[in-house]
Amino acid sequence: MSSPMIYELQRPSQFEPNKTYPALFVMHGMGSKEKNMLSIVDGLEEKFFIFSIRGHLSQPPGFAFFTIQGYGKPHKEVFDEGIRRLISFIDYATEQYPLDQGKLYLLGFSQGAIVSMTIGLTIARRIRGIIALSGYIPGFVKDNNDVKSINQLSLFISHGEMDNILPFEWGLESSEFFRRLGSNVTFQSYPEGHTISLKNQLDFTKWLLQDLEK
Numbered sequence: 001m002s003s004p005m006i007y008e009l010q011r012p013s014q015f016e017p018n019k020t021y022p023a024l025f026v027m028h029g030m031g032s033k034e035k036n037m038l039s040i041v042d043g044l045e046e047k048f049f050i051f052s053i054r055g056h057l058s059q060p061p062g063f064a065f066f067t068i069q070g071y072g073k074p075h076k077e078v079f080d081e082g083i084r085r086l087i088s089f090i091d092y093a094t095e096q097y098p099l100d101q102g103k104l105y106l107l108g109f110s111q112g113a114i115v116s117m118t119i120g121l122t123i124a125r126r127i128r129g130i131i132a133l134s135g136y137i138p139g140f141v142k143d144n145n146d147v148k149s150i151n152q153l154s155l156f157i158s159h160g161e162m163d164n165i166l167p168f169e170w171g172l173e174s175s176e177f178f179r180r181l182g183s184n185v186t187f188q189s190y191p192e193g194h195t196i197s198l199k200n201q202l203d204f205t206k207w208l209l210q211d212l213e214k
Contacts, residue, residue, distance in 0.1 A: 010045035022103035027112030151182030
């Protein structure tokens with residue numbers, strides 16, 4: 001089976017045969033690329049198989065997972081295709097690599113956070129946790145009547161208080177949306193713009209490693 005997406009893989013240096021490992025699926029922002037996300041997960045490969053995924057759409061100087069028709073409004077058909085491809089990639093990875101299917105995590109920044117939260121809502125029972133950095137949930141995803149209670153899902157959602165790309169309020173709304181569905185949500189705000197600070201990285205890394213041990 002060939003991969004439906006281009007990706008960078010990092011794995012534990014002390015790999016043990018016949019053992020399964022947690023997995024972290026990492027998704028970049030619009031116009032970025034898979035290699036740009038590796039620095040924020042540096043070191044986690046000693047515990048996780050890390051798949052940093054390239055968006056399938058060209059968006060110079062990098063790539064994207066979907067296109068937008070207006071502020072906070074993705075093109076639905078393009079967006080849905082991106083989600084389908086990403087879920088197909090998760091299927092591929094779980095078939096090809098020794099992954100613990102009870103410990104699959106998603107991590108995304110900006111557009112990557114948007115698709116991470118949507119995947120979590122779409123295949124909630126297969127996902128252990130989500131780290132969503134500076135994203136939002138599209139309206140047509142929230143309106144999907146198939147979304148059920150997802151009280152087994154844990155999330156770390158963060159947003160910059162001075163974000164001039166995606167408003168801070170959208171991060172708050174995302175956290176409240178998941179809380180209403182019964183998810184265990186940690187929300188953190190930072191006095192910054194549309195970026196990932198070292199403090200943010202340290203906080204979500206600590207959250208991830210703690211959740212892994214539950």
